[in-house]
Amino acid sequence: MLKRIFLIILSFILSFIFAITSIRDASAYVPVIDPGHGGEDGGAVSPGGDVESEINLDISMKMKYLFCLFGISPVMIRETDISIHSPKANSLREKKVSDLKNRVSLINSVEEAFLISIHQNTFTDSRYSGAHIFYNGEQSRDFAVLLQKRIRDHIDPSNTREAKKVPKGVYLMEHVKCPAILAECGFMTNLRELELLRNPSYRVKLALLIVSTYLILEY
Numbered sequence: 001m002l003k004r005i006f007l008i009i010l011s012f013i014l015s016f017i018f019a020i021t022s023i024r025d026a027s028a029y030v031p032v033i034d035p036g037h038g039g040e041d042g043g044a045v046s047p048g049g050d051v052e053s054e055i056n057l058d059i060s061m062k063m064k065y066l067f068c069l070f071g072i073s074p075v076m077i078r079e080t081d082i083s084i085h086s087p088k089a090n091s092l093r094e095k096k097v098s099d100l101k102n103r104v105s106l107i108n109s110v111e112e113a114f115l116i117s118i119h120q121n122t123f124t125d126s127r128y129s130g131a132h133i134f135y136n137g138e139q140s141r142d143f144a145v146l147l148q149k150r151i152r153d154h155i156d157p158s159n160t161r162e163a164k165k166v167p168k169g170v171y172l173m174e175h176v177k178c179p180a181i182l183a184e185c186g187f188m189t190n191l192r193e194l195e196l197l198r199n200p201s202y203r204v205k206l207a208l209l210i211v212s213t214y215l216i217l218e219y
C-alpha cells in the first residue's frame with residue numbers, strides 16, 4: 001500500500017516537472033521585467049508620501065518569483081532600490097537620462113526579450129483610477145489587450161480602459177527593439193486605488209495577472 005502511494009506521488013512529481021519543462025521549451029521569449037525608477041529617482045509620490053519606485057519593485061519581485069515557479073527565469077533590470085545610471089552622471093537629470101539609456105542597452109542585449117515595464121500612474125484630478133496597459137507594436141498588442149481585459153474581469157470591473165499603443169515620448173518604450181508592454185498598474189492620486197496598491201495581496205493579484213497572461217499566450 002505504502003509503495004503504491006509512493007509511486008502515485010512520484011508519478012505526480014514527475015509529471016509536474018515534465019509540464020514545467022515543456023512550458024520552458026515552448027517559450028520563444030525571455031521575459032525582461034523593468035521595475036520603473038529607483039534610487040534617487042523615486043518616480044511619482046502619492047499625497048501620503050508613498051513612492052512609486054517601491055511599489056514597482058515589489059510587484060516586479062512578486063512577478064519574478066511567480067515566473068520562477070513555472071521554470072522561467074526572467075531578466076530583472078533591478079532587484080533593489082537603485083538607479084542604474086553611469087558613474088559619470090552628476091545631477092539628478094543626468095542620472096535619470098543615463099539610467100534610461102542603460103536600461104535600453106540592457107534590454108536590447110537580451111536575445112528574444114519580451115519587456116514588461118511596471119509603473120504607477122498619477123493625475124491632477126483624484127477621481128481618475130484604473131490600471132492601463134500600453135504596447136509598443138503589433139507583437140505585444142495581444143498581450144496588452146488580454147491583460148487589460150483580465151484586469152477588468154478579475155480585479156476591477158469598473159475599469160473600462162482599453163489597451164493602447166504607447167504615446168510618443170516614452171523614451172524606454174521608443175528605444176527598445178523587442179516587443180514591450182508598459183503596465184501602469186493604478187493611480188497613486190486616487191485614494192481608493194492607492195489603498196489597494198499599498199496592499200500586499202493586491203500586489204500579488206496584479207503580479208499573478210501579468211505572469212499568467214504571459215503563460216496563457218505561451219510566450
Ligand SMILES: [Zn+2]
Nearest residue numbers: 036043119120
Ligand atoms: Zn513611472
